[in-house]
Amino acid sequence: MRPFRPMLLLGAATAMLLAPAAATAQPGSPPSGSPSQRIDSGQAVTTDQKALTTGHVDIGPKMVDGKWTLMVHDDSTDPSVWRHLDRTVFRISDKAVLPVPDNPAYSFIGAPGKSVHVVPQVQNPDVVWVGWNTQDPEVMDTIDGGVTLTLTGVDGPGELFVYLQAGNFGAADVLWDSTKDTRQDIWVEVNTHTHANWVFTEPGVYLVRAEVKAELVDGRTVTDTQTLRFAIGDATSTDAALAAAAAAPPAPSAQAAAETPPAEGTGSGSPLLVAVIGAAALALAAGIVVVVMRGRSAKKRALGTEK
Template identity: 65%
Template sequence: MRRVLAVFAAAALLVPAGAVTAQGQPPPGDGLDQTIDSGQSVATDRKVLSQGHVDVGPRFTDGEWTLMVHDATSDPSVWRHLDRTVFQVSDAGVLPVPDDPAYSFIGLPGTPVHVLPQVQNPDVVWVGWNTQDPEVMATIDGGATLRMSGVDGPGELFVYLQAGNFGAADVLWDSTKDGAQEVWVDVNTHTHANWVFTEPGVYTVRVEVTADLVDGSTVTDSQALRFAVGDATDVEAAFAADVPAPAPGSASAQPAARADEAAGDGGGEGGGPGLLLFAIGAVAVLLLAGVFVVAARGRAAKRAALSARDES
């Protein structure tokens, strides 16, 4: 199953009621307007990320296409290897499933689940994804495909966004479904979503990133995201956890497979199912102002990067 994350990427976010400015823009410091510098360091130590802003995304490391995590909790920010990183989801992120039939696929109303929300909660890690590494922007042809191809854990994982004001939940990734699930991500995209874990424990999530390059070649990398969900879960167990086998049809199972052309079943951010209306203590609204700027800005950034490369 494929979802298209294009025009709405990075522009839609959930904010508490009253937090939108008079101009309809998110308040300063929402963290979505970021620039990643070229030549940022790659940290080699093991790291548990329990708070702050982080993004999974591709970069070229020693010339090799690699899925990594951009850690903005460090000063200056660094890239980290995913096999040396654990995302810790504390009990501060526990919320009840809403009493709304739209979210019955998660569980019974009132059931406690661990949530990493789309809008930053300072008490838990804020996990997103980006295609903003300068070398990536200069070399990929239009965008990349993020593919979830396997989940191991004691419960289920749902990753989703909201397609419109109080619209239905649009799930991007759903561990109850068989097979690989894909999301198309435009170049120079920065997006955050809700990550919902139905039970505490260790989760390993196989994620692949594939892109066609401007030179006509295709690159793919597969890594595991490691989550320690719940205060009682041992992060060392997350570091040591096995990586789930790739789903049939995934790039890992078929290394020669290429990503489909960007096309779409379903517009909107992620173009697909996604976001639980988890607003901490308040009604939430979806901010869609400026959504059409994102795709144009991504294309402009890529053209500028290519022009600079050609002139050098």
């Protein structure tokens, strides 16, 4: 499994694309243009149902009464809260519709000009801004280096692509690709806060099964699997997304079971997307600073204990 690499994006002038923003958070003043944040301990865990339509949110692990749990940190409210994924819908309206660029680098998404719904790396104020983090204080205090975030399956009317875009006009760094019938891992270091492009090729309800796994400093392995619920398009019902049941993942073959140790996540971190809106996106990308804080050192800086 290759490590997750935060990357910077430059926009394409030929299409409405999304400027990337991927950074590792640090305490104190954030670097200009980066989505840095610090999550305080004691933030509430709410049990109500919620459709998230705009604002900043991150999926990530949290310790809830000592239990390792994949949740969503909702920063669109004041104060911020943590939400259960089985009671949350990410509602993506038609304000997120963009055309697939007329560029072979994006042919994996679909034909040029095809309309797709995009949650961009750089925040669109009309679209909920979905990222991920490993910044719950108890999580940072107990994990040994980082976590593996794995796509285990997608149910929906179309395909899902999650990707980053290199700043040198290189190929899209695809992280998750629902056309591949395999587990797809992303390595996420401690105290990381990242946003990528999420592209949905058709409107409708999508159920995205995700697993988060980590080795703890006490030697234990912890894992949790949850379903992210997306209602894509104005005509898609939030209630339908909440009521939908994810299909059971296929049973592993006897050969795969023999080759894969129990409770071990496998797969390769596939790379993905982003495009920008003209000159404004270029200016934004130029201001982004990517800071990579690794393992224990990142944890010490985050907790203010490094000398």
